[in-house]
Amino acid sequence: MFGYLAVAMLSKKTQYALKALSYLAEHYSEGPVLIADIAAHKQIPLKFLESILLNLKHHEILESKKGKGGGYFLKQAPKKISVAKAIRAVEGPIALLPCVSLNFYEKCSDCDEKTCGVNKVMALTRDATLAVLEKKTLADLMDRH
Amino acid sequence: MFGYLAVAMLSKKTQYALKALSYLAEHYSEGPVLIADIAAHKQIPLKFLESILLNLKHHEILESKKGKGGGYFLKQAPKKISVAKAIRAVEGPIALLPCVSLNFYEKCSDCDEKTCGVNKVMALTRDATLAVLEKKTLADLMDRH
DNA sequence: ATATTAGTCTACCAAATAAGTAGACTTAAA
DNA sequence: TTTAAGTCTACTTATTTGGTAGACTAATAT
Numbered sequence: 435m436f437g438y439l440a441v442a443m444l445s446k447k448t449q450y451a452l453k454a455l456s457y458l459a460e461h462y463s464e465g466p467v468l469i470a471d472i473a474a475h476k477q478i479p480l481k482f483l484e485s486i487l488l489n490l491k492h493h494e495i496l497e498s499k500k501g502k503g504g505g506y507f508l509k510q511a512p513k514k515i516s517v518a519k520a521i522r523a524v525e526g527p528i529a530l531l532p533c534v535s536l537n538f539y540e541k542c543s544d545c546d547e548k549t550c551g552v553n554k555v556m557a558l559t560r561d562a563t564l565a566v567l568e569k570k571t572l573a574d575l576m577d578r579h
Numbered sequence: 580m581f582g583y584l585a586v587a588m589l590s591k592k593t594q595y596a597l598k599a600l601s602y603l604a605e606h607y608s609e610g611p612v613l614i615a616d617i618a619a620h621k622q623i624p625l626k627f628l629e630s631i632l633l634n635l636k637h638h639e640i641l642e643s644k645k646g647k648g649g650g651y652f653l654k655q656a657p658k659k660i661s662v663a664k665a666i667r668a669v670e671g672p673i674a675l676l677p678c679v680s681l682n683f684y685e686k687c688s689d690c691d692e693k694t695c696g697v698n699k700v701m702a703l704t705r706d707a708t709l710a711v712l713e714k715k716t717l718a719d720l721m722d723r724h
Numbered sequence: 725a726t727a728t729t730a731g732t733c734t735a736c737c738a739a740a741t742a743a744g745t746a747g748a749c750t751t752a753a754a
Numbered sequence: 755t756t757t758a759a760g761t762c763t764a765c766t767t768a769t770t771t772g773g774t775a776g777a778c779t780a781a782t783a784t
Contacts (some may be wrong), residue, residue: 443588444675446772452697453690469731477689482773488732501781502729517700530589544622545598551720552597555662558715562707570703575696591743614760627744633761646752647758 444525450478451486451524452517456575458496459512466498466505486524493523508572517575518567528567529560536560589670595623596631596669597662601720603641604657611643611650631669638668653717662720663712673712674705681705 444452453476461467469487473480487506490496497509508515521528522537532540533547534557547553589597598621606612614632618625632651635641642654653660666673667682677685678692679702692698 443672445770449676449697456696466730479773481775484731485733485773491731498731499781500729500731500779502783504730504781506731527588531594545722549722549724551601551722552594555711555715555719559708559711562711563704566700566704566707570700574700577690577694577696579694590741611759624744626746629760630744630762636760643760644752645750645758645760647754649752649759651760 444521447482447486448521448525450476450483451490451520452575454478454483454487455490455495455508455515455520455572456577458506458508459572459576462508462512466503466507468505471505490520490523493519495520495523512573512576513571515572516568517570517572518564520572521567528563529556531556534560536564589666592627592631593666593670595621595628596635596665597720598623599628599632600635600640600653600660600665600717601722603651603653604717604721607653607657611648611652613650616650635665635668638664640665640668657718657721658716660717661713662715662717663709665717666712673708674701676701679705681709 454472457472457476458467469484470480472478472487473483478486487496487498491498491506494509495515496506498504498506518528527535527538529535529538531542531553532538533542533545533550533553541547542550542553545553599617602617602621603612614629615625617623617632618628623631632641632643636643636651640654640660641651643649643651663673672680672683674680674683676687676698677683678687678690678695678698686692687695687698690698
C-alpha cells in the first residue's frame with residue numbers, strides 16, 4: 435500500500451558527477467585523467483559521463499585537454515571547490531522550494547513570503563543544508579583508504 | 580546554454596500537501612474541513628488534492644469524516660506532527676542519497692560506506708537537514724497574519 | 725602531412741515519474 | 755431516501771531521467 439522504490443533526492447546524474455569529482459580530486463596534480471578511466475573505476479556509463487564532465491567544464495569546475503595525453507582535471511585544488519557548487523552545476527537548486535533558493539530563486543505564485551509559514555521552515559532548512567554543503571569541498575568527497 | 584527551468588527538490592504534490600496541512604493546522608479544533616475548502620483557499624486542483632489527503636490519512640496524519648458536516652482534520656495537534664513526518668509520507672526519503680537515508684535506507688551498489696567520502700558528506704547533510712525538519716511542526720507551517 | 729588519440733557537440737530514444745482527470749462507489753447525516 | 759462528502763480504481767498526458775549514436779574538432783606523434 436505504501437510502496438516506495440528507493441527514491442533519492444539527488445539524481446543519478448548528480449551522483450555520478452560527485453563520484454567522478456571525487457576520483458578527480460584523488461588524482462589531482464597527476465595530470466589529465468581519461469574519461470574512460472573515471473568511468474571504469476567509478477562504474478559510470480561512458481557516454482553519459484562524457485556529457486556530465488563537459489557540463490562541469492562549462493561550469494568552470496573542470497578543465498580538459500584533447501589528444502594524446504589529454505583528459506579531464508580539476509580547475510582548482512579540491513579544497514577550493516565546494517560540494518554546493520558541484521551540486522548546483524549538475525542538479526540545479528539545493529533548496530527544497532524555489533521561493534527559498536538563493537541561486538535559483540522564483541517567487542511563489544500564490545503566497546506572500548512575509549506571512550507564509552512553509553516558506554519560513556524551508557528557509558531554515560536551506561540554511562542548515564547549505565551550512566554543510568558550502569563548507570565541505572571535493573577534498574571531503576575523496577575516499578579514505 | 581545553462582538553462583534551468585526552476586526545479587525544486589520537493590515535488591508539486593508535496594508542496595500541495597504542506598499547504599493543505601498548514602491550512603488544516605490553522606483550522607484545527609474547528610471540526611472537519613472540506614477538501615473543496617482547502618483546494619479553494621490554497622489553490623490546489625481538487626481531484627489531485629483528494630488523493631493527497633487520502634494518502635496522508637493512510638499515513639495516520641489525517642482523519643476524515645464522511646457525509647454532511649464531514650471533511651478532513653489533523654489526527655493530532657499541529658505541534659505534535661513534525662514536518663519531517665509529513666514530507667516522508669508524501670515524498671518519501673529526505674536524505675540526498677538512499678545510502679544515508681534513515682527511513683528509506685538502501686545500500687550503495689558499488690561503494691564501501693566505511694571509506695566513501697560522498698557518503699560521509701551526505702550523512703552530515705542529512706543530519707543538518709533533519710535537525711530542522713524533525714523539530715519543526717505543522718504549527719510552524721501556519722501563516723502569520 | 726597524416727594517423728591516432730581524446731574530448732565536443734547535436735540529435736535522438738525509451739522508460740519512469742509527475743501531475744492531473746474521470747467516474748463509479750461507499751458511508752453518514754438530514 | 756436523498757444529499758453530502760470522502761474513497762477507490764483506472765486512466766491520461768507531459769516532463770524528466772538516463773541513456774545511446776555518430777559525426778566533428780583539436781592536439782600529438784611519427
